[in-house]
Amino acid sequence: MTEVATTTTTLNRFEKFKAEKDGLAIKSEIEKFASIGWEAMDDTDRDHRLKWVGVFFRPVTPGKFMMRMRMPNGILTAAQMQVLAEVVQRYGDDGSADITTRQNIQLRGIRIEDLPEIFHKFHAVGLTSVQSGMDNVRNITGDPVAGLDADELFDTRKLVQQIQDMLTNKGEGNPEFTNLPRKFNIAITGGRDNSVHAEINDLAFVPAFREGIGDQGSGIGKITAQSSISDSQSPIFGFNILVGGFFSAKRCEAAIPLDAWVSPADVVAVCRAVLEVFRDHGSRANRLKSRLMWLIDEWGLEKFRSEVEQRLGKPFLPAAPKDEIDWEKRDHIGVYKQKQPELNYVGLHIPVGRMTAQDMFEIARLADVYGSGEIRFTVEQNIIIPNIHDSSLVFFLAEPLLEKFSIDPKPLTRSLVSCTGAQFCNFALIETKSRAQAVIKALEADLELTRPVRIHWTGCPNSCGQPQVADIGLMGTKARKNGKAVEGVDIYMGGKVGKEAQLGTCVQKGVPCEDLLPVLRELLVKNFDARLRESVLV
Numbered sequence: 404m405t406e407v408a409t410t411t412t413t414l415n416r417f418e419k420f421k422a423e424k425d426g427l428a429i430k431s432e433i434e435k436f437a438s439i440g441w442e443a444m445d446d447t448d449r450d451h452r453l454k455w456v457g458v459f460f461r462p463v464t465p466g467k468f469m470m471r472m473r474m475p476n477g478i479l480t481a482a483q484m485q486v487l488a489e490v491v492q493r494y495g496d497d498g499s500a501d502i503t504t505r506q507n508i509q510l511r512g513i514r515i516e517d518l519p520e521i522f523h524k525f526h527a528v529g530l531t532s533v534q535s536g537m538d539n540v541r542n543i544t545g546d547p548v549a550g551l552d553a554d555e556l557f558d559t560r561k562l563v564q565q566i567q568d569m570l571t572n573k574g575e576g577n578p579e580f581t582n583l584p585r586k587f588n589i590a591i592t593g594g595r596d597n598s599v600h601a602e603i604n605d606l607a608f609v610p611a612f613r614e615g616i617g618d619q620g621s622g623i624g625k626i627t628a629q630s631s632i633s634d635s636q637s638p639i640f641g642f643n644i645l646v647g648g649f650f651s652a653k654r655c656e657a658a659i660p661l662d663a664w665v666s667p668a669d670v671v672a673v674c675r676a677v678l679e680v681f682r683d684h685g686s687r688a689n690r691l692k693s694r695l696m697w698l699i700d701e702w703g704l705e706k707f708r709s710e711v712e713q714r715l716g717k718p719f720l721p722a723a724p725k726d727e728i729d730w731e732k733r734d735h736i737g738v739y740k741q742k743q744p745e746l747n748y749v750g751l752h753i754p755v756g757r758m759t760a761q762d763m764f765e766i767a768r769l770a771d772v773y774g775s776g777e778i779r780f781t782v783e784q785n786i787i788i789p790n791i792h793d794s795s796l797v798f799f800l801a802e803p804l805l806e807k808f809s810i811d812p813k814p815l816t817r818s819l820v821s822c823t824g825a826q827f828c829n830f831a832l833i834e835t836k837s838r839a840q841a842v843i844k845a846l847e848a849d850l851e852l853t854r855p856v857r858i859h860w861t862g863c864p865n866s867c868g869q870p871q872v873a874d875i876g877l878m879g880t881k882a883r884k885n886g887k888a889v890e891g892v893d894i895y896m897g898g899k900v901g902k903e904a905q906l907g908t909c910v911q912k913g914v915p916c917e918d919l920l921p922v923l924r925e926l927l928v929k930n931f932d933a934r935l936r937e938s939v940l941v
């Protein structure tokens with residue numbers, strides 16, 4: 404690691420334990436931990452450092468760990484899904500897995516004794532969970548229909564994989580990037596609808612055409628600010644860069660334009676440059692003020708850009724005047740034609756992202772039998788199975804699994820997103836996943852809706868369930884009722900996704916969960932054209 408901006412006297416406690424032993428060092432100790440068991444482990448190794456290999460101690464279920472994978476661009480093979488299902492079935496006492504809001508998957512109920520064998524299985528099929536927690540770069544999101552969508556501008560798959568390979572040394576772990584001041588999120592979108600919520604990432608790349616670049620070879624070092632605008636040729640494709648988007652309990656910000664444009668060939672180098680600047684200059688004093696945007700605030704955008712340019716070894720071209728995000732966001736649920744003739748992708752709705760081992764085996768089987776053995780995740784915690792031929796579509800659609808994972812769910816169910824909540828997360832102030840489903844069921848029984856309304860639940864202000872991007876966001880809090888503390892929510896509204904994305908804000912605080920139903924009913928009727936069913940009116 405190179406210079407760190409703060410002195411040792413101001414380092415927070417996380418910095419201190421990272422300085423004592425890098426999180427990645429844990430990798431060589433897995434066998435030892437497996438033999439001594441979780442209770443004999445050093446507390447810091449168990450509660451924190453294990454997250455560097457994607458293993459999370461759950462104080463709510465001690466001894467049963469969660470494993471967070473990496474799924475570049477949200478894509479995996481049926482063989483990989485099968486291994487994940489086997490792990491959940493064989494080693495996971497609670498037998499389930501969750502698709503996450505970062506196009507990723509988390510496995511539940513894992514025992515420390517089984518880790519060596521689990522890692523061995525992952526290795527055999529090219530899966531990795533490395534650097535997926537704590538002060539590392541999270542799963543990198545890309546367009547869920549990359550390479551399938553006839554209207555896409557750029558296929559993000561390869562780039563996302565290249566960034567992950569650079570950051571993780573092809574899944575083996577890369578100490579260059581295992582001691583960031585805080586977590587870091589990266590997203591790339593190549594379609595027109597911003598399927599990845601670019602605006603809520605620390606670093607995001609959005610499609611944009613640039614006029615007047617002389618050399619279309621566009622390899623690193625070829626595009627410079629000096630390559631003259633007067634050399635004008637037809638517009639070439641690249642990305643405008645956004646920086647500093649994040650949610651935290653203290654502050655939430657949409658990413659801001661860096662006023663920089665890059666060609667696809669430079670994206671990996673830009674990621675490296677931004678991360679180096681963040682690693683070496685981000686604040687390590689107060690973890691509540693360590694995300695990238697705080698550094699940008701401290702320095703100003705000009706200085707930040709120029710530091711990144713220095714690391715990059717060349718100046719940025721100014722941003723293209725407009726980006727190409729001009730569609731409403733799609734949710735990809737249902738059957739859609741691919742750009743490849745006679746092939747279709749089918750989006751299945753996975754209620755709050757939760758799957759049993761049996762579900763996972765079945766999804767893998769369907770992808771193998773009807774598709775090309777590929778499976779994709781979306782940031783709405785759903786699944787896409789691509790490459791289903793016209794001739795087998797009707798048989799696919801008759802599969803029993805589609806009764807559970809529908810291609811045409813009801814409007815509120817369709818867009819429901821929920822974070823983990825109190826069942827497994829010790830930060831949670833409320834239970835989320837089961838409550839979210841129960842509330843939606845009751846609302847759909849009472850209301851007729853003509854369009855989907857995106858309702859997101861999150862169990863605490865950390866905002867993993869992204870309530871600020873929702874039409875209606877529900878954030879767990881402690882409320883008061885009749886003088887007693889009860890589970891409640893703060894209500895957010897106004898979140899907009901896709902083109903002209905914007906964050907929603909809190910419109911009502913501390914609504915007790917037990918009183919929520921009529922409040923939501925009224926919001927849906929007043930703001931989203933919902934109508935009370937006749938049966939409710941009488």
Ligand code: SRM
Nearest residue numbers: 503504505507541649650651652822823827828865866867
């Ligand atoms: Fe998150 C911490 C779950 C997406 C902001 N998040 C946690 C922990 C690890 C806390 C813990 O140790 O219990 C949660 C694990 C619970 C569990 O057992 O599942 C957790 N976060 C999740 C997931 C699984 C929610 C979900 O159900 O989908 C998502 C996993 C994504 C992934 O695959 O990597 C998840 N978390 C997010 C997002 C959304 C996003 O990235 O688009 C955010 C807000 C965006 C952001 O980070 O800017 C988010 N999580 C946080 C924060 C607040 C960060 C901050 O700067 O303060 C924490 C707490 C922390 O880091 O200190 C947190």
Ligand code: SF4
Nearest residue numbers: 822828831862863867
């Ligand atoms: Fe846990 Fe809070 Fe994140 Fe939900 S929002 S997963 S409760 S940290």
